[in-house]
Amino acid sequence: MSPLLAGILAAGTAFALSYLLTNVGAATATFEVLGDQGASISQIGVTWNITHLLVQSAVLLATAGIMVMARPVQRSAIVTPGIAWVTAALVTASIVIVAPRAVAGEPLTAAPQAPDDCSGSAPVMCVYPEHRRYSGPTLAAVDALVAAARDAQYDSLVPTRVEESSRRYDAADGRGVMSLPILEPGPTDTPALVQRLLMPGWCAELSADTPPPDAYFAALESLVFTWTGLVDEPYDPMASGLTPLSPDEVERVMSAWSVCDLSAAP
Known part of the structure; x- marks a missing residue:
């Protein structure tokens, strides 16, 4: 040729x-x-x-x-x-x-392994050493969210420990441990962070072939809307007409999710 x-x-x-x-x-x-x-x-x-x-x-x-x-x-x-x-x-x-x-x-x-670079208390926050250099904005956002939840008496939103997740590790257990997303450089998306903190990753229903009930997604939207509202972060949920949940309503949903009852409504 x-x-x-x-x-x-x-x-x-x-x-x-x-x-x-x-x-x-x-x-x-x-x-x-x-x-x-x-x-x-x-x-x-x-x-x-x-x-x-x-x-x-x-x-x-x-x-x-x-x-x-x-x-x-x-x-x-x-x-x-x-x-x-x-x-x-x-x-x-x-x-x-x-x-x-x-x-x-x-x-x-x-090769699941828990992050071991930890700091703070109530909650303790742990990240992978490889991501420590750009973890500051995310950890600061978690601090602000936790402080706002405490001040407003949303005790069920306050974790005892927060751990970064990886491709094969998720520490969330419904008993006080919440998971961070895999940390990356750039600004923190607070609504996405709140959604990740709240998601009941320990429940098999989230990865099953059959999706969770509609009540789960509605409750998740309401929880994210409530928690982001405590720190005055703008949030544009898929559902319209949402109103903030009361501490008792949040407690009801979180308690149900802790035992993987994803059909719970506020």
């Missing part, structure tokens, strides 16, 4: 193969020849599957070696694929197709 046509074809092929071999957008975690397992997001809570790493390294080295060794054949002014080139292409394609089906398990395995 001419250099122009060859360059266009090579770029298009490389883009398509990189998209397919990283399995971009796949809903399930499986072995991928060029997979990086989400290197741009926090890896706390997971660890490498060594088998996947070894197979990935072997596939990349083997296919690279095969493709380097194969050479096209010069016939007159035309460069054509020789037997070795065609064989190398077929072997490479076979390895790339078979490898994902031959390696079992997920590329990353769970």
